[in-house]
Amino acid sequence: MSASESVLVRTETARLRAPRPSFPGAVRGELLKASRQLTTWVMLGVALLLFSIFALALLSADQVRTQLHASPLAWYYTVLDILLSLFDTGSGIFLLVVSARLMGMEYSSGTIRILLARGTGRVQLLAAKLTALAIGALVLLAGFLILAGAFLSILVSSWEGSLHPLTALPAEAWRYTELQVVVALISMGVCILLGTTAAVVGRSLAFGLAASLAFFPTDNFGTIVLSLLTRVTGKDTWNQVSAYLLGPALNQLPVLLEPHRQARAAFAVPLVKVDATHALIVIAAYGAIFLAASVILSARRDVLE
């Protein structure tokens, strides 16, 4: 260590500005950490590759081209449903992994003790991570919308010679698009909270990743189990329980928000009839529970890592 005295012995005038943990600084730090993770870029690369494959498949599908010609609105709904289903699933997995990593690595590598020993508030650190993840999610959604918009424009203009089928879509098509974007935002928010909470509860990267990635498959599968229990016991209570599962509520939400569209959810849905308000309350309740658990555990537990 070849230190120079001038570095160590600072005069009053040269002294650094009194450090004070700053929230914007903490958010910047979290964005830097997330952006330097190889898995972040690998997952985005894979997503781009899958999107390209999907685009090529769509380009070569005569049936889709025929539908565009016959009914641009029906075609738009079909393509949008497919694109947003893929986005919801892909962004969900991406955000679960990135959230669990961003939180879990602090515990697994012990860096949480360095951050907190600098005076960073525990809840402030959690809030900085959630904010950074929310920024990342918004960038991801914006990127997807730009990509999807560009792809649809190229597709339509190459098939029809102009963008007229798109620009002539009725207002209800754009309203539907807005609703689907809101659903995507809700889904991404829940995934961020779930990934973060799993890492906080387990205080480990491995637990955070495993628990968050297993959550949705488990409760989607849970509807099958509940259905079987209903048949075996003859009691409808089990079916009623499915109305309070997070995954099915999220899966059903796009359909519930636009009931006159006869779309089908991609994955498991509640086994009993629920309305949009009920689904939104269930999703909000899960979000609140995840957030409360993260805040309380972060604030109250000793840091033993």
Next chain:
Amino acid sequence: MNDATVLTTHQLSKSYGSRPAVKHLDLDVRRGEIFGFLGPNGAGKTTTIRMALGLIRPSSGRVEVLGRDIARHKAQVLPRVGALVESPALYTYMSGRDNLRAFAAVLGGVPARRLDEVLDVVDLRGRQKDRVGSYSMGMKQRLGLAVALLHDPELLVLDEPANGLDPAGIVEMRDLMRRLAASGKTIFISSHVLGEVQQICDRVAIINLGQLVRVAPVADLIGAHGEFEVKLENPERALQLVREQPWGSGARLQEGTLVTTSPSGRGRDLVQFLAQAGCWPDAVSERQHDLEEIFLDLTTSNGGVN
């Protein structure tokens, strides 16, 4: 607590369930000193450090850092403290410089040129762009120290800073500690390398089983036992003579050398006594204990609790 004290613990205790980890610990660390914190594994050193840094809550008692209660003023106090707790905790997938950037961003008020400065201090400028995962343990330790120094802290809390360093690195670390202390910083250092502690610390506290066993200046600990080593022709006869005296019951032979106290505590009175008895000493020297010896004595017997 006064201006001269930067870290104080008041009856600090921590229990995990029914197992006490730290019991009624009272410590004072003075401004500008290098304070050694010693104890065997499981003695409660790291628990104490974690409580001092607000990472774990005391079961009872409190900690004041830079004059303020850490439990209530973390955000004001901790940015003025640099810490290296146990093994260096770093983002191994990032470069050394990005690690500093990430920590600096959270701290706020750390200009980019400061990153270069601390990288120079720990001699990692040449490897700043390499992934930390490729660093040796010693390099990680140095980068951990650079993180601790980022914001020019007044108090440095270093838990086993010599871990993973080679002998040359330990010497460099020792020099750095001295220069930091000379620049007015207070250094609280927990270490198992007792030789290093003996060389650089002004005062040490020794804890065992969560309790404070002794706090004293290093010079007092290693030199204040009032014993002398006497080389002479017939040590057995001298031993017999000394043991017959009321002040000489603890006399003994070690490798042919008489080790004893003196009638008055002064060496010349011991020489006079031996000479009058016809046992002329060839050489008399004040016995210097080394810290390791004292440490083992205090922590195995658990005696001398202050």
